[in-house]
Amino acid sequence: MGPYNIPRNVKDEGRILFIFTGKSMIYTMVCAAVGFLFYLIIAACGAKMIGMIVIAIFALIGYCVGTFKVPDLGAFAFTKKVGGENIDDVIVRAIRFKKSHNKIYTYEIEEEAKDE
Numbered sequence: 001m002g003p004y005n006i007p008r009n010v011k012d013e014g015r016i017l018f019i020f021t022g023k024s025m026i027y028t029m030v031c032a033a034v035g036f037l038f039y040l041i042i043a044a045c046g047a048k049m050i051g052m053i054v055i056a057i058f059a060l061i062g063y064c065v066g067t068f069k070v071p072d073l074g075a076f077a078f079t080k081k082v083g084g085e086n087i088d089d090v091i092v093r094a095i096r097f098k099k100s101h102n103k104i105y106t107y108e109i110e111e112e113a114k115d116e
Helices: 022-044 048-067 077-082 087-099
Strands: none
Touching (some): 022 048
């Protein structure tokens, strides 16, 4: 008789510190570094506690961008097109589109009224 592979649940084994994936950890650290720059400016004015709150807010924004997906809401045309995709992928695609100076032309067809 040959060996038998026992199936096991491998979901979430790539997580760091339980809530972070590799990508979300990088986004969190980069945004926290940007928040730290604001902290230095705010701390120079004497408000260190507000600076720490700014770092936490920036880190939370980075975590959200690296982790969450765009919701698929039917009420908005934008979310219909990109619903279910990662937020960071949508942001990168928008930056690349703006950087290449693309233009979108739309044509409106006017229906001629029939005179009777």
